[in-house]
Amino acid sequence: MKNMAMKELDNEIIKERSKSIRTKGRQSQPIQCEADSVAGCVSQRACVYCGARVVLNPITDAVHLVHGPIGCASYTWDIRGSLSSGSDLYRYSFSTDLREEDIIFGGEKKLARCIDELVERYHPGLLLVYATCIVGVIGDDLGAVCKAASLRHKIDIIPVESAGFSGNKSDGYRAACDVLLRMIASEEAVPKKDNCLNYLGDFNLAGEAWIIKSYLNEIGIHVNVAITGDSTYDTLLEAPSASLNIVQCAGSMGYMGKRMEQIYGMPCMNISFLGLEDTMDSLRRISSFFDNYFISSRAEALIKREYELYAPVVESCRARLQDKKAAIFVGGGFKAISLIKQFRELGMEVVMVGTQTGREEEYDTIHQMVTDGTVVLDDANPSELETFMLEQGADLLVGGVKERPLAFKLGIAFIDHNHERKHPLSGFIGAANFAQEVYATVCSPVWRYLNLDGI
Amino acid sequence: MLDCTPKEITKRSGGLINPAKTCQPLGAMYASLGIHGCLPHSHGSQGCSAYHRAHLTRHFREPVMASTSSFTEGASVFGGASNLKTAINNVFTIYNPDVMAVHTTCLSETIGDDVATIVKTAEVPEGKVIIHANTPSYQGSHVSGFSNMTRAMVHYLAEADEENKKSQINIIPGFVNPGDMREIKRLADLMGLSSIMFPDTSGVMDAPLTGHFDMYPRGGTTVKQLRDTGNSSLTLALGSYASADAAHLLEKKCRVPALVLRTPIGVKATDEFIMAMRQHSIKEVPYELELERGQLVDIMTDVHYHFHGKKVAIFGDPDIVIALTEFMLSLGMKPIHALTGTPDSTIGGPQGSFEREVKGMLEQADLQGQVKAGADLFTLHQWIKNEPVDLLIGTTYGKYIARAEDVPLVRVGFPILDRAVHSYLPIAGYKGAMRLLEMIDNALLERIERDCTDEDLELVM
């Protein structure tokens, strides 16, 4: 089984896949990405619903109702570690649990009943109804049901157009952004607040948004709302009153930033709080936007203090990780780029970079950043991951839930840069956590026991 | 507090809150993994299979491979036949499995793809096979998905090609962990029986770390064995929900008598399993088993006063909850709430007996209790708020209730997403019962020690 991926590359039928794999320094044409997976592949990709759900799920006081059979709801029940400072309603799993009779006669009535009961029980300000694959096929008019219910209950009840087959995870991000845009749209002009920004594309995993908020607060910038980490219906409605959008995860929220720029004339800045370097750079860029001496000087003070606190931690890990090799397989291209920089801070070499849904511009950037011989691939399947990790001699893989046991089986260390991260990885403290996590897994003694005869 | 469940029970007219089940394809995928050299294939959009794989991976902490037909907009309008044909071709050329096990999803079922015909007319390389099961999730649950795929193994592969039946038996273990499957096979070995277990995920979903990745690990029932199940002289189906259908089909198709038993969890159900094998074996129950059983009963008597009269709520898959209820009763505990997410009846599917069986056991023990199939954890939580318990037994999803109501939770069943090792060690058989006893006893005693005053802290308990 060893050379499955290479075999795959030799295969006529699947020549297609080879367009999605590039080795720097060898092939020159750009990588093929943003294409649909090949039927019959073991793809690591998720669906539109998944994308929409991960973006909207952190709205803590909303009822998230999944209109479909039970599976789609049960797999997304509280799997994302977005923390809340208030309501816990988003951690409950609500589903219309469509049954045989609903498939035959349509699910609209059941959906309406479910909405009524949930509104009566929880009195939410916002109820989101997610469409899954079969909703469109059985012909339910989600829009009409939501609209009628909205009028009945005088609250926002919004359909999320997330039928799984209509694209991939990125389309789900977009569907989610459209929901948010629709929600915050208002007739009246919103008064602007001073020194105030929205923080887009942070889902408060392990409390990350709180860290960034505390930094910005300290330097005199008010975070109007994080979208969507630890947000509520009311705080989200305030979004138009900020004077700047900063975007952490561009893959999911870049679109939202652009749209708000068009609609509200609100400037939009891509930033990254992953790694010391990016964090410092981002704080400086944000403070220079506000062009305020107090903000800039406080930013410098904060940078100095935090850097002195956490750089030594990173440095001490670097000493032990120097020249180890890392492989990256994450959801979006932007995160991959941040990670490449972070591994550099740790003195590690990146030998493989893959994403599920990276875009062409991102792949260009990645291609420029990596050294010759690095393999870059789009929508990889497990056997490709295996082949390239072994070939490239990776010591560590960064990925999500499905990649973890694969890496371990190969005797390769792993860290989760996805929903299941256990420590915040943002900001100065996050950079230190990241370094320590990498150190803990790469240098763990468990790898020494792989073989009976001790290597 | 993480508790959005009101105590007052009001009428609900559909939909689920905090489900105690998941969808059929996941069960089908798990069953498929119990065939050696098998690649499960999800005929639907790629999202479903990504979820199913991730969910299984979270429980077993093992890689789970499965291919998908990758439906797009077009497929959902024109049907997925061409996707499946391409997929079949690609799967055999690229991944080269012995068996491709196709299951459907809600989407392909609703569109109405005729998978049986596509599979029948597909070009399959020499020596390879495709099997398929229909698994729409608007019927049944992951347990019926498991059952349907197990049934498909019989439908496609079992053959009665020998004149006389062999002395070997078939064992269908049901939706249990590889650790349990191993233990059940060990029991059969000890009874001197040669057996074919199917599906058998031991050696697949608990494969060792070797430093390389085997897409098809060593374990699993081989195609040869699956064919040979038709020549066995008996099928023991453990757990009526997950295993009975396949056994009955085998009886019909190949005249292999079927005996449906409870999942062998706890002393009584294990006794019944052993006795069923003994009737078939020329061997007496060996001393080794007598020893294990004797030890189990010894432990039960040693500490029965830790358990007696304690109220317990049990939830999970029907076969498991039925067996656990029986075991808890045998310890003198009071299982006053028993709940499964799997519905008791589905249109065209098997008629289950969860409510009847569990209520019957409670009646016999002179106990009042709430018993419900096709229910959710919101309901269970409300029951517990109204009638508190000393212990909760169930899956990881019970942790919210456990925390809100401050009850200890013993994790048993599928899925367990927040603890490790559970899939390697059995709860089935006498040894498994000992392990369960230890888990439950520790949970109860630790709770006493956590809550008691200094003067009540006892050295010997």
Ligand code: SF4
């Ligand atoms: S669509 Fe059906 S098969 Fe797919 S995850 Fe949802 S319930 Fe399961």
Ligand code: SF4
């Ligand atoms: S049915 Fe559609 S929406 Fe649901 S998990 Fe599958 S692909 Fe996603």
